[in-house]
Amino acid sequence: MKKKKKKKYIPPHKILQKECEELWKEIIALRDGKMCMVKKFFPEIALHHTEVYQADHCFTRGNKHLFFRTSNGTMVCSACNMAKHYDNKSVKRGVDYIVFEREGKEVFDEMLKIDMSMSANVNWNKVWWLEEIKEGLLKEREERLNPPSHSASIHPSL
Numbered sequence: 001m002k003k004k005k006k007k008k009y010i011p012p013h014k015i016l017q018k019e020c021e022e023l024w025k026e027i028i029a030l031r032d033g034k035m036c037m038v039k040k041f042f043p044e045i046a047l048h049h050t051e052v053y054q055a056d057h058c059f060t061r062g063n064k065h066l067f068f069r070t071s072n073g074t075m076v077c078s079a080c081n082m083a084k085h086y087d088n089k090s091v092k093r094g095v096d097y098i099v100f101e102r103e104g105k106e107v108f109d110e111m112l113k114i115d116m117s118m119s120a121n122v123n124w125n126k127v128w129w130l131e132e133i134k135e136g137l138l139k140e141r142e143e144r145l146n147p148p149s150h151s152a153s154i155h156p157s158l
Contacts, residue, residue, distance in 0.1 A: 016130035023137040024068050028055035030144040032075035039077065042094045052078040058099040058111070064121035065114050068133050070140060071103045072111055 039049045056076045059066045066072045074095050076084070083091045100108045123129035 012127050013125045013130055016127060016134060017124075020068050020130060020134050020137055023134065023141060024070060024073060025055040027070045027137060027141050027144060028073040028075055029053070030141065031070070035075065036077035036080055037074050037098050038080045038091055038094045041098055042090070045090045045094060047079045047083060047091070050077045050079045054078055054081045056081050056084065056095060058095050059115040063115050063118060064124045065119070066111055067121075068137065069111070070137075071099070071107055074098055074102075 034053050036049050036053065038045060038047075053075050054077070055073045057066070058072050058074060061067060076091075076095065080091050080095075084095060096108075099111075103111075
């Protein structure tokens with residue numbers, strides 16, 4: 001007689017973390033498109049870019065305060081992601097520059113300050129916090145999928 005496999009229990013906060021990460025990746029792809037931003041903005045960086053695209057964190061994934069911030073994400077190819085992981089300074093500086101230009105100095109400096117503090121995010125495993133994050137990500141995804149139209153009501157004479 002075959003043993004029935006027990007369904008593995010997955011805590012609710014782990015499910016929410018995964019859902020939020022998937023939403024985060026989707027929003028990055030919607031914003032940046034399916035292309036490597038490093039290749040687009042820095043074609044002079046000599047890498048064998050791939051057609052496999054990944055949402056990359058500008059500031060480390062280890063900082064859970066910044067983990068789900070879409071301002072901290074950039075679409076790169078797997079070669080750039082790997083190069084950055086192995087401390088390729090050109091790719092790292094390129095991603096930093098892309099985020100700085102896209103988000104502005106104020107947002108970049110705020111994320112840098114948070115990253116430098118590296119304090120623990122005590123809410124990381126809290127369901128209520130993750131639900132708030134998920135709600136915000138769902139709203140941002142909806143806004144990217146259905147941007148507000150600038151209709152003739154702005155200029156009634158047209």
